[in-house]
Amino acid sequence: xxxxxxxxxxxxxxxxxxxxxxxxxxxxxxxxxxxxxxxxxxxxxxxxxxxxxxxxxxxxxxxxxxxxxxxxxxxxxxxxxxxxxxxxxxxxxxxxxxxxxxxxxxxxxxxxxxxxxxxxxxxxxxxxxx
Numbered sequence: 001x002x003x004x005x006x007x008x009x010x011x012x013x014x015x016x017x018x019x020x021x022x023x024x025x026x027x028x029x030x031x032x033x034x035x036x037x038x039x040x041x042x043x044x045x046x047x048x049x050x051x052x053x054x055x056x057x058x059x060x061x062x063x064x065x066x067x068x069x070x071x072x073x074x075x076x077x078x079x080x081x082x083x084x085x086x087x088x089x090x091x092x093x094x095x096x097x098x099x100x101x102x103x104x105x106x107x108x109x110x111x112x113x114x115x116x117x118x119x120x121x122x123x124x125x126x127x128x129x130x
Contacts, residue, residue, distance in 0.1 A: 022124030026083065026111035029096035034111055036121075043078045048127045050086035051098040058102065065105035082110045085129040087118045 025035045047064060049057040064080060071078055082099075084090035090098075095110040112118065122129060 020124075020126060022120075024083075024117070024121035024124060026113040026117055026121060027092060029092045029099070029110055029112075031092055034109065039079060039081070043076075045078050045080045046083060046125065047080065048083050048085050048122060048125070048129075050084050051090050051094055052086060061102070061104050061108075065103070065108075068105045068107070077107075080105055080108045082108055083121055084110070084112045084118065085122060085127065087112050087115050 021036075023036045025033055028034050045064065045068075047061065049061070051057070061082070068078060068080055082095075084095065090112050092112060095112055099108055099110050113121075
């Protein structure tokens with residue numbers, strides 16, 4: 001039989017607010033800082049990916065873009081945000097080019113930053129990468 005204190009701790013972890021999300025500060029393709037606080041008050045869809053992903057990322061981004069277009073037609077504006085998990089390759093110039101040349105939703109906000117800044121954002125949202 002479990003100790004009552006252990007059961008109480010288990011119950012506390014199983015309910016309440018999820019431990020997901022947190023503050024971040026990254027850069028848009030123009031080098032302008034974008035903080036998580038800048039997105040407060042809006043519906044936001046976060047997508048973590050990388051531009052050297054040949055198959056999955058572009059297909060998923062296309063699906064997301066189609067859904068966003070349908071939501072736009074219903075007056076439901078959502079801010080899509082792409083956060084790279086490969087900041088060494090996905091610098092501002094690469095993100096600018098990638099989003100210019102692909103047919104993704106025009107409101108997508110691509111973000112990058114230093115390795116530590118990207119790692120902090122990823123950890124806050126429980127996204128793991130190597």
